[in-house]
Each structure stands twice: as C-alpha cells, then as structure tokens.
Amino acid sequence: MTIKQLTYFIAVAKYKNFTSAANELYITQSALSKTIQNMERELDHQLIDRTSRKFKLTTEGKLLYEKGTVALKHMQDLMEELHDCLTMESGRISVGVPPVIGTIYFTEMIQRFRATYPNISLNLLEEGANSVKHRVEEGEIDIGVVILPFSSGGFKIMPAFSSDCSLIVHKSHPLAQREAVKFSELKEETFISLGKTFMLYDRIKDLCRSVGFEPNIAIESSQWDFVAEMVSLNQGVSILPRPILSRFHSQNIRILTLKEPEFPWNIAMIIKEDKYISNAMKSFIKFVENEAKQLDKNSK
Numbered sequence: 001m002t003i004k005q006l007t008y009f010i011a012v013a014k015y016k017n018f019t020s021a022a023n024e025l026y027i028t029q030s031a032l033s034k035t036i037q038n039m040e041r042e043l044d045h046q047l048i049d050r051t052s053r054k055f056k057l058t059t060e061g062k063l064l065y066e067k068g069t070v071a072l073k074h075m076q077d078l079m080e081e082l083h084d085c086l087t088m089e090s091g092r093i094s095v096g097v098p099p100v101i102g103t104i105y106f107t108e109m110i111q112r113f114r115a116t117y118p119n120i121s122l123n124l125l126e127e128g129a130n131s132v133k134h135r136v137e138e139g140e141i142d143i144g145v146v147i148l149p150f151s152s153g154g155f156k157i158m159p160a161f162s163s164d165c166s167l168i169v170h171k172s173h174p175l176a177q178r179e180a181v182k183f184s185e186l187k188e189e190t191f192i193s194l195g196k197t198f199m200l201y202d203r204i205k206d207l208c209r210s211v212g213f214e215p216n217i218a219i220e221s222s223q224w225d226f227v228a229e230m231v232s233l234n235q236g237v238s239i240l241p242r243p244i245l246s247r248f249h250s251q252n253i254r255i256l257t258l259k260e261p262e263f264p265w266n267i268a269m270i271i272k273e274d275k276y277i278s279n280a281m282k283s284f285i286k287f288v289e290n291e292a293k294q295l296d297k298n299s300k
Contacts, residue, residue: 077276091280096132128197190236
C-alpha cells in the first residue's frame, strides 16, 4: 500500500462519495475507483461494502480509515519538518481570514508579508470566522483568524488585534443623539447582521440573550458594507467592529458605544493543537504579532 493509495482511500471515506473525492483529488472517478480496487486486491480485504445502497465501509475499511488518517497526518508533518530543515524561509501556508477582519487588518499586511518573505507561498481563504474555525479543525487550512472567545477546544490560540464593536443607527432613530446604549435597550429593535458563518452573529445573539431577549435579526448578509448601507436606508440597526466603520462614509448613520455588557472585538490566530508548526507558519505568526504590536503602539 502506497501513501498515494492511502490518501485516495481516506478521501473517499471522508466524503462518502467517489465523485466528490475525485473532484477534491483532481482525478477522474474511474481512476479513483480503479486505485481503490487495486488497493483492496493488494490488501486482500474489501474496504467498501458495495452491497449497501448507501456508502458504507466494511469493518476493515473503518479500521484503515481510522488508523490511516492518523498515519497520513504524521507522514505529512514529517515531510513538512524535513522541508523546513532544508529551506528556512520558504514553504507554503494556507490562512483563513473573515472578510471583515481581512478588510481592516490584512489587506496591506499581506502585501508587506509577501515583500518580506517572497519565497513563502501564501494561500488566503476569505470566509466567516465559524467556517474558518471548522476548516482549521478539519485540517483544511493551516492558520485561522477568528474572534474571541469561542467555545471549542483543541486549538492553539495566539491573540493579535483588539478593538470594540459599535451600534450603528439611522440619523433619525430615537437613539441617534445618544453616545452610549445598553444592550437591554435594543430589545424592540430590528437587527441587520452579518450571517451565521460569522462569529459576530453568534456573539450578538449571546449578548442579547444575556440581558434577557432574543434579537430580531431581519436581514443577514456576508458583506459588511451592505449591512451598513441598509442601516443608512433606515432598515434597522446593526452592530459592527468600530474599525470597519471608518471605511463607510455616510451622513445618514450614527455610531454609538455599546455597554452593559461592553462588546470587545478581540482577534486571534488559531492552529489545530496537534498540528506541526512549520517555519513558514512561524514566520507568518511572528509577522502578524509584530504588526499588531506596532498598530497598538501607533494608536496610543
């Protein structure tokens, strides 16, 4: 059994579907099916129960999937460690960044990182923080950028940036002349929010529930500027990170401080706890931490 065969089998077992696995592996379905059949002949064991209407692994297949996943991860880590020994400032890393955080902090930072480390290939994935966390957990990306806190173990957490979130309302809103608002005062409001893939969505719901009400979220979007624009059209109120609001220029909205409870916006990088941290990953983490320190210093 080769590493290639094991990789193909694990993909099929993971997706429970030959077509999806073949797409993920960038090979034809027939080639994938032939590889698995050859593997079964070499091992003298059937790995997939082809008598079942739904995809089902045999007992031997389940065992191979369980043990093979661990073995393949160890092999990938060893290969990455060997590569690090030979090349100190090169490599390939994948980073998941929510669009809002990317817009505020990472656009220019990535440009500076690439200039500093031209031999490190950086693959940037933009998705909501909940999706980013899931992809890190599944081993699909190396480093994730998320909002703290989040209730999930199994991660190394490296704090980076800190700010706060603010309430935005239309200029004609009864609260528009206030400087600060308690969460309890938002009970009857219609909310416009970033969607469920964003940790901000979960935090807003949690904080509203902590003061005794369920927020009425009428509109969800994956685009922060759409959310702000809807508020400027008097379609509801919203809560967004304060730094992003400096990029939205409208005379029709007012920005208010949230209190009781306060709403900090703390950003961290996460890595799966058992993942090998390559030199390329270390370089990226250190670079972001230095950028965060410099930004904090300049803001004082």
